[in-house]
Amino acid sequence: MPKLKKSDKLKKELNLFDVYAIATGAMFSSGFFLLPGIAAAETGPSVFLAYLVSGLLILPTMFSVAELSTALPRAGGTYYIIDRSLGPLMGSIGGFGSWLALVLKSAFALIGMGAYIALFYDINITVVAIGLTIAFGMLNIVGAKETTTLQKVLVAALITIMFGYLVEGIGYLLSMDILGITEEQFTPFFTKGASGFFATVGMVFVSYAGLTKVASIAEEVKDPDRNIPLGMFLSVLSAITVYVLGVYLMVAVLEPEAFRQDLTPVATAGEVFMDWLPGDVGLILIVIAAIAAFASTGNAGIMSASRYPMAMARDSLFEPRFAKLGRFNTPQNSILATVGLMIFFLLAFNVASVAKLASAFQLLLFALLNLGVIVMRESKIEEYDPGFNAPWYPWLQIAGMVLSFVLIFEMGILSILFTVAVSAFSVGWYYYYAHSEIDRQGAIFHIHARLGEKQDSGLEHEMRGILREKGLREEDPYEEVVARSMVIDDLEPNTTYREIIRMASSRLAVRVNLDQSEMFDSFCNINQSGLIPMGRGVALNHLRVEKDISSEMVLVRMKEGITMDTDHFEQLSQSAEDPSQKVRAFIFLISSEKHSSSHLRILAHLAEMIDNKHFMDRWLAAEDEGALREIMLRDERFINLTVTTDDMTAKMIGKKIKDIELPGKSLVAILKRDNDIIIPHGNTEIHENDELSIIGDSEDIDEVRRLKRGGN
Structure with a gap:
């Protein structure tokens, strides 16, 4: 099992807002600014409900990824998790597939960004997308913190404008005849019955797929046990709110036939209820939000995607040079490879068509991630210590797997063939390049061990290292x-x-x-x-x-x-x-x-x-x-005091432990008297010359020190 050197570790620089910005930015783009009209053509006014159902259906995978990411906070999240749970063969499929799917989605987002810019300027969209790819790639090389700073600005602009958009739209509807609008715009509710509705659920489900990409930057997150699950939850809550209310407004204010053919429905709906703004200000704000959405998806996509070849290189599944960090402590070679692959797809293919094919592969990854939770828990590896535990185990994970495969078959034969082709390439690469060099098997072999087979002891050692870091x-x-x-x-x-x-x-x-x-x-x-x-x-x-x-x-x-x-x-x-x-x-x-x-x-x-x-x-x-x-002891959380009549500790003499007032949650952990160690209780009386060992939070210990000095 490869041991990660400190010089090759990424810095933990990302906080809760960074996690939120990356997860949110990875979701908002075509799913909101392009897809609603197309989806409405499949199911009619119920399209907003399809977005709600899809948001709820992503929850099993979200909970599973949150658990696995807090237990295994390493770069290349999906790859690393699948590799360590199901073994390097499946890890190869997860690694190459995740990298390819995210590269395609990021390239598609930048095409969309170029299309919105083209509303105001006569430009070549592909050239603009390539230029943006290079720009975001350079920013990623400079540093994760710099990348997420831009990400936070983009997401803040997006959420702010969308919040104003929703408030204006809801206000507009409340000023009108709601019952009349409902009868006119939402009837019939399901234009193609249940089959059309569930097909639409599968179509818009991928709008939430970017949520799980935050796992790929888990190694760089401070306090991952808190920030990863909380950031993902806040992000999906924001996405569901904006998607459902936003699409509901589009259905309510746009003429049905026009809506179903509209490739810019957000802007069209905005023109209806934001017409009070002077000139084209309303349209400009929506275009800014769209550009921010596409840019955040492209930026977050490059950042997340570049961690996959890096993680695979660490594990000898890819060229070792991709594991090295550059002068800015970022995976420079991996970022350059990701940018190069994006440019290749932009020049050689219709990115929009190929990106859609990758959706089925993302669903396959969701199934494997849910399976990963089951394997890790059933392996009984003691060092598996997630900071967040997915609820309703194992039924939630089983539901996530079943759902993923049901939706895969809704994607069509071309998407399935694309998934099979990428999987076949990954298997071939593994046996050609890495099989003879790798001796790890993944947590699934611990389940085999319970059946009398061998297990992967190196994984336990690796996970003990993760415990040390956390x-x-x-x-x-x-x-x-x-x-x-x-x-x-x-x-x-x-x-x-x-x-x-x-x-x-x-x-x-x-x-x-x-x-x-x-x-x-x-x-x-x-x-x-x-x-x-x-x-x-x-x-x-x-x-x-x-x-x-x-x-x-x-x-x-x-x-x-x-x-x-x-x-x-x-x-x-x-x-x-x-x-x-x-x-x-x-x-x-x-x-x-x-x-x-x-x-x-x-x-x-x-x-x-x-x-x-x-x-x-x-x-x-x-x-x-x-x-x-x-x-x-951690010095900032511990202090030794000798009780004397010469300072503020004098007031403790003769009192019981339960009667003395210490700052915050600090407490007396041990008492030493005449060279004897006493484990104190609430009724233990304090004598002069007793030595008290007090522990607590750093702020509380600082206050104890001030009391010792006389309150100064």
């Missing part, structure tokens, strides 16, 4: 665990590793009320199975038990160190290549099986901390037990 969650009791940890220091030089395990087991057994000998045997057995991480002179010994206990920790320092064979350890540091290593720090963590996910995140955070090249220097230089604990 960090802790608010609910993880890391600070409490470290603050009350037990410390063993000043060991004799000839102390053996087994003796260290025995000492740690004896202390933990008392704390969690378990049998010491059984715990000792369990620690030894886990060590022999090769599941103990080691790196930079530290070994992380961890154990989970069936009993419902709070997580506990023992920190062991041995300054002289023990030279240990690394064969039975998982190496944390990329530079750790020696068959032996001198270990000076041993960390023992025990948790309940009921809190397995939290245990893994704490373990991953510990691994991230000790992999710092300065960790061991700080560890060896620590003066006492308190200093050793502080090294393991």
Whole structure:
């Protein structure tokens, strides 16, 4: 399994609004500014309802992508997710198909942008589209933040104008005879019956397809557990609102036959109820919104599409040069390849026709993504730890798969043949180029393992790396665990590793009320199975038990160190290549099986901390037990206070813990009195010279420091 170097990782620069802007920008273009009239020809006035149904039908895939993206936040989202869940063969299909479909959609969007510009200027639309492709490509090379800055401006302009458009249109309708308009414009409601309506649902469904493309930039999103699902939800809510209300207005104000032949229905409807604006201002605003929509789709499309060859190159499915980052820390070669492919399609094909063929392939990808959730959950990989869990599992995913295949057959034989051709090319490429170089199998082999077959252990290691990058969650009791940890220091030089395990087991057994000998045997057995991480002179010994206990920790320092064979350890540091290593720090963590996910995140955070090249220097230089604990804590969320009569802590003397007032949600995690460690409770009384270890949010800890200094 390829290990991603820090130099090849994309920066986490994208926030919630960036995610919203990319997802929203990837949806609005032809689906709103071109398609409504064409769709109305298939079903009549019920076309606005078709948009609503399509928006609801995208939800299973949206929820599945949100779960998978928070568990696997890597560039090339759809490809990466399918590869890691279903294996590299299916990953190749997902990668090439996603790249091709998004390239075609982006090129089509820029053709549409050129067409709207042509309303005011006599230009060659293809030449304009090529120029825009190059411009957006250069912007993408300069940086993701710069790209999303433009994206936010475009989406903000689009949503603002569309909001005004909807308000004006609804106001116009309310000033008229609603019942009369409904009877005249919406009858008959279904012009071609149920079959025509559902065919239209399939036609407009692809208007929402861009929503899932946000997964391809998941690696660059800050706090992906929150920002990806929330950004996608806000985006689809905006899209459904604008699509449904906007198309409803078009049906209500336009003459039916004219509407069904209109390729610019948004502008035509706007002329009806925005005629109070002077001159062509109303039309100009709508054209600006259309251009912003097409531009945002093209811009977001290039950004998202370029992550697919990059991700495939990382995994040896594509040329390695496409995985490299340029001087601006962006996948320069991958962006150039994406731009080049777009220009080729613009010059060689009728992009509008080919882009429509790619819609069936997008539906196939939706089916695979829903299947991916089922495979990842049923694989029982402990490191699979999504920040968002799709509801109603597995029925929602099954519904998403069935729906995708039903809609594929609604797309027609040419779209199906296009999907088969791209899939066949991808399979051929995999066996020709990559099959002999790849040894991973995907999470689906973990399901095979439950049936007695082999599994892909490299995937677990890769996902542990993802856990390290994502960090802790608010609910993880890391600070409490470290603050009350037990410390063993000043060991004799000839102390053996087994003796260290025995000492740690004896202390933990008392704390969690378990049998010491059984715990000792369990620690030894886990060590022999090769599941103990080691790196930079530290070994992380961890154990989970069936009993419902709070997580506990023992920190062991041995300054002289023990030279240990690394064969039975998982190496944390990329530079750790020696068959032996001198270990000076041993960390023992025990948790309940009921809190397995939290245990893994704490373990991953510990691994991230000790992999710092300065960790061991700080560890060896620590003066006492308190200093050793502080090294393991995030400084901004922890403080040690000694209660004395000389400062503001004097008012705590004689009070019970529950009666003292600490800022925010900060709390006393541990109390040290006369060299004895006390786990405090609400009724624990504070004495003079007690040492309090207080943990909390960074702002709360800053306030505690100010109180310690006298409130200044």
